[in-house]
Amino acid sequence: MKQTLAIVVFLASSAAAFTGLKYVLFGRDLIESRVKSFSRNDAKREETLRNMFVEAGCGEHISELAVDRVKQPDLVCILPGQTDRVIIVGAHFDHIDAGDGVVDNWSGACLLPTLYQGLRTAPRQHTFIFVSFSGEEKGELGSRTYVKSMSDEDVAKTSAMVNMDTLGLGPTEVWVSHSDKQLTMAVAAVAQVLKLPISGMNVERVGSTDSEQFARRNIRRITIHSVTQNTWHILHTPRDNLSALRLDDYYDSYRLMAAYLAYIDTMLDKPPTSEPSQAPQ
Numbered sequence: 210m211k212q213t214l215a216i217v218v219f220l221a222s223s224a225a226a227f228t229g230l231k232y233v234l235f236g237r238d239l240i241e242s243r244v245k246s247f248s249r250n251d252a253k254r255e256e257t258l259r260n261m262f263v264e265a266g267c268g269e270h271i272s273e274l275a276v277d278r279v280k281q282p283d284l285v286c287i288l289p290g291q292t293d294r295v296i297i298v299g300a301h302f303d304h305i306d307a308g309d310g311v312v313d314n315w316s317g318a319c320l321l322p323t324l325y326q327g328l329r330t331a332p333r334q335h336t337f338i339f340v341s342f343s344g345e346e347k348g349e350l351g352s353r354t355y356v357k358s359m360s361d362e363d364v365a366k367t368s369a370m371v372n373m374d375t376l377g378l379g380p381t382e383v384w385v386s387h388s389d390k391q392l393t394m395a396v397a398a399v400a401q402v403l404k405l406p407i408s409g410m411n412v413e414r415v416g417s418t419d420s421e422q423f424a425r426r427n428i429r430r431i432t433i434h435s436v437t438q439n440t441w442h443i444l445h446t447p448r449d450n451l452s453a454l455r456l457d458d459y460y461d462s463y464r465l466m467a468a469y470l471a472y473i474d475t476m477l478d479k480p481p482t483s484e485p486s487q488a489p490q
Contacts, residue, residue: 227402231331232471235323237460243323244377244459245451247315251343254302255281258318258341262286265326267339276354279303279344283351286321288329290336294478295366297338297428298324298470299352299419300373301345308449312435314345316454317373320463327467328474335368335474342419345374352419356426368477370430372420373466377459378435378443385409387421389429395476396431399469405461410434415441433466 243261248254262271262284270289273282281303300317304310321339328337344350359367369392381400383393393409400407412434420430435458436444443453 227399227468227472230468230471230475232467233327233330234464234467235327237456240320240323240460240463241456243319244311244316244454246319247309247311247451249304249306249309251281251303254304254315254318255284255341255343258284258302258322261319261322262325262339265322266329267322267325274351274355274358276343276351279347279350281343283343283355284341285355286325286339288325288333288337288339290333290474292334292336293366294335294368295338295363296335296368296470296473296477297340297370297423298373299340299342299355299370301342301351301419303343303346303351305346305445305449307445308447309451310449311451312378312449312453313375313444314373316376316459320373320376320466323463324467324470328470333474335477337470337474345419349417349419349422352422356422359426364426364428367423367428369473370420370423370428371466371470371473372418372430372432373434374418374420374432375434375436375444376462377454377456378440379437379455380406380408380435380458381462381465382408382410382434382436384412384418384432384434386411386413387424388431392429392431392473395473396433396465396469399472400465403465403468405465407465410437412436412441415444433462435462
């Protein structure tokens with residue numbers, strides 16, 4: 210059932226709180242060219258993503274993590290920060306053969322290099338780790354492998370996991386029931402300031418996603434998507450192709466994510482200055 214995210218009144222929701230954010234917002238030409246570069250072959254997708262990360266400036270900080278039972282590894286790109294606190298940003302790149310997998314989930318995966326590129330222009334408090342997961346469609350194998358590889362120290366240093374899965378079917382949605390309350394309020398506040406649409410849509414009946422593996426180790430997480438009761442049936446079918454993507458909504462989701470990552474870098478791991486008057490319903 211669709212939920213409207215309540216407007217939260219706390220310091221972060223004022224426009225003044227966003228005045229000092231530093232990030233680069235890229236134009237639609239780049240965003241659309243990258244999402245249109247999809248392939249039906251997952252090996253080719255991995256190669257394309259790797260090239261995108263290199264083009265974005267991550268050549269020295271990109272690595273791969275082998276994943277059992279699938280041929281393609283997770284791709285990991287690290288943006289060092291001024292502290293050892295970590296924000297993980299993830300999206301899976303594998304797809305179901307029934308369709309082109311443009312929406313699920315090339316739409317999320319191909320934003321990772323661009324988001325990295327937009328954040329690397331200024332010093333960050335957090336170290337950002339961008340992970341393009343393999344094997345999500347086979348049981349979240351890539352995220353399972355990544356989480357299993359994290360030491361207790363790694364887990365303790367991780368402030369949040371932000372997951373993007375299936376963007377561009379419509380305006381931005383949040384899986385509220387499976388997202389951290391503070392992270393959800395923060396994305397609502399950013400959307401309010403940018404005057405971008407956002408709402409809550411819980412998708413337990415549609416399936417799971419990579420962020421759930423992080424929840425198993427008590428890492429707070431949020432999943433950003435665009436699935437509704439009218440669009441979920443597109444997934445895992447031949448209808449998941451470029452024509453299913455609403456490019457205006459997709460670019461709005463990118464704009465929101467670019468600002469959101471810059472914002473949570475400034476607000477996480479700091480004591481709250483005031484309490485929200487309303488929580489998202």
